[in-house]
Amino acid sequence: MPKIVILPGDGIGPEVTAAAVEVLREVAPDLTFEEHLIGGIAYEAHGEPFPQVTRDALTDADAVLLGTVGGPQNSPWNSLARPLRPESGLLALRKALGCYANLRPVRVQPGLEHLSPLKPELARGVDILIVRELLGGVYFDQDRSIDGDTAYNTMRYTTPEVERVAKMAFWAAEQRKGRVTSVDKANVLEVSELWRRDVQALRDREYRSIHLNHEYVDSVAMLIVSDPSRYDVIVTENLFGDILSDLAAVIPGSLGLMPSASLGDGAGLFEPIHGSAPDIAGKGIANPAAAIMSAAMLLRHGLKRSDAANQIERAVALALREEPTRDLGGKADTQTFTRAVLEAMGTPVG
Template identity: 55%
Template structure:
């Protein structure tokens, strides 16, 4: 008698704008990968962001949070849009995402940036400078100046506090070093240790963790201004880039320009039992409902989700199918093609079987 297939529960949060459209294609591809690799994914959809406000006047309804906490993984499409600009700050759609990350214990944001030969011509930089780029930014997500206290604004002045504890730096450093073990074995830690006390602590802790626990990993330190220059000058020099919340926010968006489109950039927020996976792009309300949104960032976020579940072979087949599509088509509008959102998703899903046979 055959045993039941491995089964994972996935909370789908389509969200706002183009979120539902790209989420549908990511789910289609995940189902195809599961079928090809002998496991099952049980999905349930829940409101978040503006959709949560419309349904329950809450950007993170209780039922949505409960489903996420009970799931094996969470996939989010996008949140936000002008329809909800009138809400108070604590009820804005983006606040639901911040609350969800906090409840999931997500302290590490992972953003891979890869530029294939097929995509290099679309980069704002010279193709020979960016072709072959394959870096991973590991950004600390819950500390630093965005969350430090005291913070205050008066009529005469305003101030924020950049604060990091040893424990916060240790745990994010270990994430970066462990990813480097799976990749090319190099970590670049980015800080401003020459002028910031929190960065001096950061550098000391990262150096100690590297020397004591990951001596086989090559570690270098760069000041953030130098790192920004190097991302543009020679992005191929990087493997894993480890940095804090503020610097990671800036460097992630800078690196996002390398492929020439946000439509190819996935992300994951990890730390607790349940990971959160989402495309880097926003809700693009001007494109919503037209069937022209590029779903590849969402699909590649699904590949990261599969990796996190331990289904590495399935994740690899998704990426191979995406790579084939980028070379042979059909391409979406933001890549100068004419394929619809569903056409692109169907092509990736259909391609998975052939790459499963050869992987």
């Protein structure tokens, strides 16, 4: 039976993850679940945000479902040395799993255009997949320092790192509209010159059926909200992908609607992209849609069960129409929305 490691994490993580697990149990009753700690709560229990017991559990995992990590800005965790902070546990988790490609779908569901801050005619039909490189660039390079009044970080990429994430983007585009936009800053950054050269060379060598376009990150930051339908698959490096995917997250109407999948050499990591929202943690009002849709991505990409994933996604879309959560202008709390998803799946709810 497939083993799913559950890492609820901090803040609203345990609440939204519990909702996702409830849906997974109904649609895939053969799965087994094993829960472990990560983030701030792991530091409090074990003195580190990614303890060895959690690391060991990943060895035979088929997929990992993550909640959230981190606390409020004034959290005592933020005064810790950087390797002990909750977010460092997340970076270490991605590296341990070899997850080099983060897939973030940005989709406006039919009939839900009114949830978007964009005009309905701009939001209608938006369906973008952002593929973000996840293990390289400025976030991971060890050539970094603060020395008095001077600080620096280094962005570095190699051709193999660029090619492997570009392959993921081209593969995804083959199953969609066949269009890839590679995002860089090649007019001022040498690392972006390498990025552009290698993505183009890979396309010309192995993916000639894909239409490839290169755009600068500052231009994309404007166009992704002023003309989002121009994009199908976007591929970019770690820092640019982090910023662009958070910017694009406003298009569907809420961070609570944004799932993600991080894929690579081993078990995939699946998580909502929203934060830990400590101000509402424990109140039972968090929107679990992104966590539930992350569970759908787990089924599709981690276990190759597209039919079950489609069933969940259809049910979430219906529940969003009938029982929108508070962040979407509705009244549904976490439990009410989860129950609506189960009902939409045809699951009897007592």
